[in-house]
Amino acid sequence: MLAKVYVTPKKAILDPQGKAIAHSLHALDYPEVVDVRMGKYLEVRLTGLSRAQAEQRVEEMCRRLLANLVIEDFRFELVEE
Amino acid sequence: MLAKVYVTPKKAILDPQGKAIAHSLHALDYPEVVDVRMGKYLEVRLTGLSRAQAEQRVEEMCRRLLANLVIEDFRFELVEE
């Protein structure tokens, strides 16, 4: 099973990377870009868990390690392989 | 329109961060974790483009800037807002 985890900076928190990327996209002549937010994307490959177990274990991994809940939100999806 | 861009390290390229995370997850007692790959997740908000235009423009942004094709792959999806 594959867990696809998305970690994004919380809304009210400054995202300097996203800001810099948006700035360079403008400079590269993409005026259509309104805003960029930069986060992390993790692929966690799992073995031997039922879907329900995986659901619960990955949630826990995110809270304990993969996301910093002070400044980040997360969500994930599970994909059978 | 929102472009969700996923940038992942190429299979053959070292991913020290992914490796370190897998290591910590094992130490935190998640033996079910087989492997972790760490990539980037970008949300690029766009305005005034048709879907077809956006498709082409975002592809170009990825190739020119958002991914380094020497070491990374990318894919993206477009979401109407």
Added chain:
Amino acid sequence: MNTAHRSLPVTLQVAQEHGLTAEEYQRLMQILGRTPTFEELGVFSVMWSEHCSYKSSRRLLRQLPTSGPQILQGPGENAGIVEVGDGLAVVFKIESHNHPSFIEPYHGAATGVGGILRDIFTMGARPIASLNSLRFGSLDHPRTPYLVKGVVAGIGGYGNCVGVPTVGGEVYFDAGYNGNILVNAFTLGVVRTDRIFRARAAGAGNPVMYVGSRTGRDGIHGASLLASREFDARSEELRPAVQVGDPFTEKLLIEACLELMQRDLIVAIQDMGAAGLTSSAVEMAGRGGMGILLQLEAVPTREEGITPYELLLSESQERMLLIAKAGCEEEVRAIFSRWDLEACVIGRVTDDGLFRACWHGQEVVRIPVSALTQDAPAYERPATPPADLAARHRLDLTDLPSPSDYGEVLVQLLTSPNLASKEWIYRQYDFLVGSNTVVQPGSDAAIIRLKGTRKGIGLSVDCNSRYCLLDPYRGAQIAVAEAARNLAVSGARPLALSDCLNFGNPEKPEVMWQFQQTIAGMRDACLALDLAVVSGNVSFYNETEGRAIPPTPTVAMVGIVPDVTRHVTQWFKQEGDIIVLLGETKAELGGSEYLAVVHGRVAGAPPALDLSQEKRLQELCFTAAQEGLLASAHDVAEGGLAIALAEACISHPDKAIGARVRLPGGLRPDVLLFSESQSRVLVSVPPAVLPRLQARARAAALPLFILGEVGGSELEVQGYYRFPVAMLQHAWRTALARRLEAVSASGTA
């Protein structure tokens, strides 16, 4: 937006939720002669907070000596300034970022570095060196490794990125900080004496300009309120106050501001730190005896719907406020835009002595500036010594079992977190950028050269808070003496210091007593050693669940090396050099590292300090260094003579060198080896130099003992132990990394 802005109603209860007392609210009403607006309440609450007003410490701080012939600027500005000759001055300050670093270690520490950098370049100085002083809980505490890694990465992440070298610091681990870590950041800059900028508003009609990052909702009531209250379960709710640093923008600000200051375009400039726009505007107006009028809708924002209240109080990072000369706005803008930064006019200087803020034409704040600055409350809080003071000082050595193997104790101490090499930390800091670093981290003091001169600057930061807990008066004296001694043994003449006074809740009489004693100790040590305090910071309310941290008055000292090629490092250099101890070893195990690590006790009185002997010792070391007599010199501190000897053998950055030593008799072995008696220095000199050193020690009435000789590949202390130095070096260097990695599994728990 055309609809009139409606302020939220203000009552006593709202004021109390803002941290004001009923009396303070009364006083505020009297000053205004009316009920404040919600925005005004916000302004009062931050300006009268402990963090901004120093209401519990102001009166006591006046006891510190703050002037001297070379002091160009003492406390009262963004940083202190000391003249160093050749038309140059150094600008420096230390500041705390404790609470934010506990909540979010990486960004808390990073923004702490960002804040202190702005305090320095706002005065026209290019920052050329940073230090940091850190206190963490016990390494056995589950959260400690996470905090250590985050804080160190954050300091490096920010400092490295802006191109200012981090050349030194200190770190201690103690269970007393389990719930409240300390992150104190120091930066020093260099400025031409005719190019110093101050933060003093002048010239009614001059435009007030805003530069740097846009304002968001981050950090509202962050530094000001977070740092002015204790930690408890509710602190979690204050999390939106977390700020994320943007070192890239800071780097642009540094370069753009320094470029701006080459020209004659501005009257005053100040960073927006704690309490953001409000405090920088009010403080500049206050120092200049002027008023300021702000047009809040002109402030650049990064999100929709930010209210005037939020604009006034936001602590978004990487922002500067400056007062331009009328008519120079375009030139100012042009300089910033070269660096891709926006500068815009958001108000003007007035001569009415009022702080006023408008929102789309409607006045939301109108307060006399003086009410927010010099007339802010100041308290003389009750102070009483703790009831168990006498019990704390009790330590009977006859009750203390003697260890059976002193070699084992040596290794145990060398690999304990407080004495192990701090290489794991400073390797994460760029300590070379700037091309000035003569002595990199790892010796008693960092030495940087001053380009264009023959001189160097010595830097050291020190505080043993265990001593301060046992006796705050003596602990503070020792902090000052030790910082100065570290400089003197490195060949620098101590000049002046900046302090960061970290304490618990000042409303508790015991904490206030610690504070009072600390100030007295610092004052006496400064007077005796001829030092001035030129800047600093007070951080109260370092408590969690009612438990205060040990008092921690961090002292960051700056000295001058007249000829930078004559600096001295702590490690042995040459086979055959003679090893000498200056100063006397007494039975002083109180508060020692040995007592804590080996016997698990924090007790006794800290070592005595004879300031006149200390001064003679420092003078001897400094002059001997400048005359090139010393091959090495090392301050004897935590862990005593045994540790100082081992460090002299193993702290060389790329080799280790042995020594054969016989210690003077007459004391119990553990006292001889591990006592932390003050005013001692371990030096090595070529044999031919020894008579000159002896003559000087005699003239200065300082005890001198010849201990042995440098050489070989073993450290042998006759009668006690003998080790290959390579083995000691490996154990000492890797100990901290091993401890941190062993627990790296603990996640963000």
Added chain:
Amino acid sequence: MKWGVVTFPGSCDDRDTLYCLETVLGQQVVALWHKDRDLQGVDAIVLPGGFFYGDYLRCGALARFSPIMQSVYEFAQAGGPVLGICNGFQILCEAGLLPGALVRNRSLSFICDWVWIRVETPRTPFTAACRTGEILRLPIKHGEGCYVADAATLRTLEDNGQVVFRYVDAAGQTSETANPNGSLHNIAGVANARGNVVGLMPHPEHAVEPLLGGEDGSKLFRLACAAL
């Protein structure tokens, strides 16, 4: 001999490189600004270290769109000597002027330390007068200095002698412990096929004065002048 040192937003070692060339080594130097296109007739270009654009997104990623980079590109194509140090190396890789890429250090943390590197080829303007196998002691300071490239690229680099520097121990031997960041084949620096563009992670400009820890780095600058 006239050197140009480019300042990008976020460059940190640009001032050090100027100081090294001008004050310590007595060379003629001009400061080049990333928004300009004019190279002012320089004979060699240095892209210095730092954190271009904060290293946001990827190190050096955003630099190749600076106006000056078009001129640097043309200069390099014409055979002009270009040296990228640390962040400058990352920029050259991102700009496609050098093969491969630099990723996070194996330890995942920033490392500041002195290391040994071995000169693998004298056939570049910056190593022309070094001996093959000569060992230099230089500082490193980077968080993303782990050199990676695919197997085919690595083979080409090795076969063509484009590996210019390798991390070694004090005795000149490559080993796992001598490799500070996990770089493949212990690579510390590479050149393009023609040899005129060189990038390395260690900082020669920080090793030009004995007072500051050593002067091995000056060889890279002195010898370049002699070779040209």
